[in-house]
Amino acid sequence: MIYLAPMQGLTEVLFRKAHYKVFGNAIDVAVSPFVSLTHGDLSLAHKKIKDILPENNNNSIAVVPQILGREIPEFIDLANRLYQIGYTEINWNIGCPVSKVAHKKRGSGILPYPADVENILSKVVPNISASLSIKMRLGYETPTDIDKLIPILNNFPLKSITIHPRIGIQMYDGELDLDTFANSIAKLNHHIIFNGDIKTLHHYKHICRMFPSISDVMIGRGILANPLLASEIKGHTFENKQSVYLDFVRSLFEEIEHNPMPEISKMRKTKEYWQYFSQHFILDNSDIRKVLLSETLAETQNNILTLLSDPTVGALHSL
Numbered sequence: 001m002i003y004l005a006p007m008q009g010l011t012e013v014l015f016r017k018a019h020y021k022v023f024g025n026a027i028d029v030a031v032s033p034f035v036s037l038t039h040g041d042l043s044l045a046h047k048k049i050k051d052i053l054p055e056n057n058n059n060s061i062a063v064v065p066q067i068l069g070r071e072i073p074e075f076i077d078l079a080n081r082l083y084q085i086g087y088t089e090i091n092w093n094i095g096c097p098v099s100k101v102a103h104k105k106r107g108s109g110i111l112p113y114p115a116d117v118e119n120i121l122s123k124v125v126p127n128i129s130a131s132l133s134i135k136m137r138l139g140y141e142t143p144t145d146i147d148k149l150i151p152i153l154n155n156f157p158l159k160s161i162t163i164h165p166r167i168g169i170q171m172y173d174g175e176l177d178l179d180t181f182a183n184s185i186a187k188l189n190h191h192i193i194f195n196g197d198i199k200t201l202h203h204y205k206h207i208c209r210m211f212p213s214i215s216d217v218m219i220g221r222g223i224l225a226n227p228l229l230a231s232e233i234k235g236h237t238f239e240n241k242q243s244v245y246l247d248f249v250r251s252l253f254e255e256i257e258h259n260p261m262p263e264i265s266k267m268r269k270t271k272e273y274w275q276y277f278s279q280h281f282i283l284d285n286s287d288i289r290k291v292l293l294s295e296t297l298a299e300t301q302n303n304i305l306t307l308l309s310d311p312t313v314g315a316l317h318s319l
């Protein structure tokens with residue numbers, strides 16, 4: 001199975017719909033960007049909840065809602081409300097590396113505190129109707145954090161554990177610690193999903209060869225840079241990859257246009273996606289900047305479409 005990684009402001013419903021429209025079921029499941037238990041009133045009208053409401057996710061990739069936080073009553077309440085609207089799996093984020101989150105023992109900041117993890121799981125798991133899965137890192141400041149967590153995690157009936165083999169303070173860069181990952185999955189009695197740095201079919205095959213027990217992967221930045229990647233992993237070949245890429249970009253722009261957010265936010269969002277698209281192509285820095293300096297949404301979109309339509313534009317990896 002291929003999971004779409006949760007990425008705040010990026011893999012939200014408009015991206016999921018655009019991807020589904022062009023690539024169908026190439027991605028099996030998307031874990032939603034997190035809903036934080038400290039985001040105030042978490043009613044169905046909340047922006048983050050709207051993103052996962054089933055009625056807003058028709059013709060899109062199947063979603064598993066993700067929760068970030070350590071507030072037990074709020075966790076149980078939100079998980080059970082999500083269950084009532086149809087979500088039979090909830091994902092708990094204990095991997096977020098952002099320091100203002102981690103410093104409050106949330107996200108990856110809870111990983112050095114196994115007793116806290118155990119306490120939360122022991123109260124949440126028996127009191128929610130949905131099954132719980134976890135998305136985590138190896139630790140916060142050290143990859144040895146996971147050693148103390150393994151026996152605890154093994155004591156609970158979890159649906160799966162997605163592991164990003166870095167520690168919190170690395171953020172999203174630096175080496176993946178594949179040795180600690182290998183040692184950890186050998187001791188975990190849960191279904192494991194691998195997440196981290198899969199950017200090409202070649203990377204995917206490499207991970208499968210290294211970890212034959214892994215059948216599921218989660219991909220974030222790789223799919224943002226190359227939306228064709230999930231289909232390629234599933235064995236689909238495209239005659240004209242550049243034109244399929246453009247179909248996807250147009251479909252994403254349509255979703256952005258139809259979204260009720262202010263024009264300036266649409267432009268900013270388009271530029272955020274551009275940061276990923278532009279990594280996939282061989283472009284001059286001046287061309288990349290030209291998009292970033294565009295002053296309107298229409299100009300931003302036109303500049304992107306013009307650059308990516310150029311038949312001479314090369315792709316870094318597989319186009």
Ligand SMILES: Cc1cc2nc3c(=O)[nH]c(=O)nc-3n(C[C@H](O)[C@H](O)[C@H](O)COP(=O)(O)O)c2cc1C
Binds near residue numbers: 006164198
């Ligand atoms: C901008 C950004 C936002 C992210 N938001 C979330 C999030 O809401 N929840 C989460 O579990 N991980 C989040 N992540 C981490 C990704 O889900 C993923 O674990 C990470 O990007 C590594 O996978 P990749 O190399 O395939 O991108 C985010 C990462 C980035 C770069």
